[in-house]
Amino acid sequence: MAAAAPKLELRPLGNTGLKLSSVGFGASPLGRVFGPVSEEEAIAAVSQALRLGINFFDTSPYYGSTLSEKMLGKALKASGVSRNEYIVSTKCGRYKEGFDFSAERVTKSIDESLERLQLDYVDILHCHDIEFVSLDQIVNETIPALLKLKEAGKTRFIGITGLPLGIFPYVLDRVPPGAIDVILSYCHYSINDTTLEDLLPYLKSKGVGVISASPLAMGLLTESGPPEWHPASPELKAACEAAAAHCKEKGKNISKLAMQYALSNKDIATILVGMNSVKQVEENVSAAIEFATVGEDNEILSEVEEILKPVKNQTWPSGIQQF
Numbered sequence: 220m221a222a223a224a225p226k227l228e229l230r231p232l233g234n235t236g237l238k239l240s241s242v243g244f245g246a247s248p249l250g251r252v253f254g255p256v257s258e259e260e261a262i263a264a265v266s267q268a269l270r271l272g273i274n275f276f277d278t279s280p281y282y283g284s285t286l287s288e289k290m291l292g293k294a295l296k297a298s299g300v301s302r303n304e305y306i307v308s309t310k311c312g313r314y315k316e317g318f319d320f321s322a323e324r325v326t327k328s329i330d331e332s333l334e335r336l337q338l339d340y341v342d343i344l345h346c347h348d349i350e351f352v353s354l355d356q357i358v359n360e361t362i363p364a365l366l367k368l369k370e371a372g373k374t375r376f377i378g379i380t381g382l383p384l385g386i387f388p389y390v391l392d393r394v395p396p397g398a399i400d401v402i403l404s405y406c407h408y409s410i411n412d413t414t415l416e417d418l419l420p421y422l423k424s425k426g427v428g429v430i431s432a433s434p435l436a437m438g439l440l441t442e443s444g445p446p447e448w449h450p451a452s453p454e455l456k457a458a459c460e461a462a463a464a465h466c467k468e469k470g471k472n473i474s475k476l477a478m479q480y481a482l483s484n485k486d487i488a489t490i491l492v493g494m495n496s497v498k499q500v501e502e503n504v505s506a507a508i509e510f511a512t513v514g515e516d517n518e519i520l521s522e523v524e525e526i527l528k529p530v531k532n533q534t535w536p537s538g539i540q541q542f
């Protein structure tokens with residue numbers, strides 16, 4: 220009898236009881252933020268993701284001004300997979316029109332999201348990019364409103380997202396224990412930036428699940444490079460471009476290397492990678508399976524780390540407060 224094909228690993232998400240595929244499907248590209256994507260491509264990418272064992276999908280009303288939620292909703296429905304077999308997170312508080320984390324707006328927002336997603340509930344509702352507003356509003360107004368939505372069954376769990384890592388302990392230390400189930404950090408656990416690592420013991424001690432997004436550093440660690448709006452400095456962009464060119468010269472793919480690197484820390488439940496095609500889904504899943512079965516390519520990894528050394532942990536400003 221032939222051996223069963225290796226499956227994508229499932230990892231626990233903090234105290235939620237959820238088990239997420241180690242690779243999650245970031246749906247911001249379905250909002251066309253990284254370039255054009257047709258409805259057919261979106262449906263095919265989501266169906267293939269489900270077939271290959273991806274069970275976690277992340278979106279936001281902000282991505283493509285609600286287009287990502289609509290495309291994801293259509294694609295999940297078209298897949299025919301039953302609702303209890305996949306985990307969906309969306310967000311509130313950040314919109315095309317700007318930020319609004321008032322209790323009134325976030326309460327309305329979830330109903331709008333559910334309609335666009337064609338769902339009765341989401342698994343996780345995140346406060347989207349909280350560094351752009353007063354964190355005390357998040358603590359005193361937004362989280363209490365989200366707890367009511369949780370009670371009403373519109374979301375199972377509550378999360379917070381943003382770029383500066385200091386926002387997470389600031390909020391977690393000020394809300395009742397267990398009020399926030401999950402954090403979503405981005406661009407802080409990939410080959411060029413590993414600063415999330417320092418926060419992991421604290422998050423573990425609180426039982427908070429960790430989602431790490433953008434393992435490809437929002438396109439920096441890809442052969443085709445980042446989109447024009449990417450906030451990295453010219454120095455960081457140039458170093459990543461040099462690293463990608465070096466990999467190509469050696470017959471290797473920087474995105475595969477970056478995916479495998481991001482998967483290496485098991486205290487991170489899932490790495491959320493933005494995908495917009497069947498090809499990307501297949502490449503990213505096979506990178507994860509190869510990592511689990513064969514391990515990393517340490518030789519090319521140390522060469523890339525050397526190229527990125529001058530820009531290691533370099534980030535960019537985000538939001539209204541300094542951390």
Ligand code: NAD
Pocket residue numbers: 244245246247248253277278347348380381382403405432433434435436437438441442474475491492493494495498499502503
């Ligand atoms: P990413 O690092 O995942 O990079 C995405 C880019 O890489 C896209 O252009 C995509 O088409 C491309 N790509 C994907 N697989 C590839 C492959 N195998 N080869 C070459 N290119 C490939 O960045 P992201 O999409 O910004 O982040 C992932 C997801 O995480 C988002 O879609 C979103 O769901 C979530 N996220 C959330 C926040 C937040 O809440 N503040 C911030 C960033 C990301």
